[in-house]
Structure formats: structure tokens, C-alpha cells
Amino acid sequence: MKKLFLLAATVLSISNVATAQLHFGPEVGATSSMLSFDNSTAGFGTSSNSGLGLKVGGLLEVPMSNHWYFQPGLFYDMRNSTASQTYLNNKANEYAWRVNSLELPINFVLKTHQEGHHRLWFAVGGYVSYGLSGELKNTDYNATPYTYYSGETITLSNDIDFDGKNPSSLSRLDYGAQANVGFEFPMGLFIRAGYSKGFANRAPYSNLTYNTSAISVTIGYLFGGDRNFIIP
Secondary structure, three states: OOOOOOOHHHHHHHHHHHHOOOOEEEEEEEEEEEEEEEOOOOOOOOEEEEEEEEEEEEEEEEEOOEEEEEEEEEEEEEEEEEOOOOOOOOOEEEEEEEEEEEEEEEEEEEEEOOOOOEEEEEEEEEEEEEEEEEEEEEEEEEEOOOOOOOEEEEEEEOOOEEOOOOOOOEEEEEEEEEEEEEOOOOOOOEEEEEEEOOOOOOOOOOOEEEEEEEEEEEEEEOOOOOOOOOOO
């Protein structure tokens, strides 16, 4: 009975510590993202460019010690990027992607100082994202003779066909690694800058490679917990 009582007291103590230090809150910011484009069989050059997007969501922060935290989140991520192919006649085929996704990041965070102070943090982790909607605009120079658009530049716009096998397709699932640095004020306000690199090939064809990457700058606020509490 005594051992059972001690076990219950230990569990209750851990629960009280976790509750005292548990934080949650909103986070919003901007991303500069790129969908890197590579065609292994093409007879022309390719290049990719970044575009601005919006990231909005929230996070949960679970303490593992006075300085280490487990920090999952959930975000609506809107990304834009462009790519171009340059033909031998110096005519370019331009692509513009707009992809809206639901992103689940998981970070392990190291923070300086104690709760209730100015704190610098360093974080590493990974993410998984799921494509919800999007659009691809293709601006193409039509060099094919004897066609209606021969010698003209035309722009076609299509909704992204997730997991399809056509030029407007893109893999719905993405995953990768990320790192970020942040600064937290005593009242719970924080800012952070991060970089993520996708490992999934999101291209519709085997001879193509589409990889994502992004730089983000966000601001957020952490609610909950006792900011003067120190884990024993």
C-alpha cells in the first residue's frame, strides 16, 4: 500500500509540473518558399525562384526540463514559387505554383534562462504537410509550326491535380527537416525565423524532381502555465 501511495504521489507530482509549465498559443507570419525544379532528360536549362506566402496556426509547448521543450504545432501554409525552362532558342517556359497545405511541425527546443525571463531558443525537428488546394500557371512559348498559337506566348491556368500524372499534378504529401531560432519575451510574446527542407519528390513523372524549401519569419504568443515556476 505504501508503494502504491508513493507511485500515485509521483504521478500526481509529474502531472502538476507538466500542467504548471504547459503553454499554447497562436503563431502567424510570412514564408519565402521555393519548389526546386530539375528535369534530368531535358535539353534545356532550368531555374527556380522563391515567392512570398502566409503561414498561420498554433503550437503546443510541453516541458521536458527547465530548458528543453517538445513543441508540436498545426499550421495552414500558403506557398508560392516559380520556375522556368530556357529552350535552345532562348525562349522560356514559365511555371508559377500556389500551394495551400496543412502542416504539422514537430520541434525539440532548447531555451536559455528560466521561465519569466528574456529567452533565446534554438530548435530542430521535422514536419509533414498535406496539400489541400492550389493552382499552376504555365506561360509557354509555342514554337510548334502550323498551330493556332504558333510563335506566341500563352498562359494556361489549372487547379493542381494532387497525386495525378499530368503536367498540373503534384504529390499531395511532403515531409522534411527544419531548424529555427527564436526570442521569447517574459510575458510570452515571441518571434522566430526558420528554415525547412523537403525530402519528398513531389513531381508527377519519374524524370522530374520537385523539392520544396522555405524560409519563414513568424510572431506568436504563449498562453498558460506559471512563468515563475521552476521544475524541481
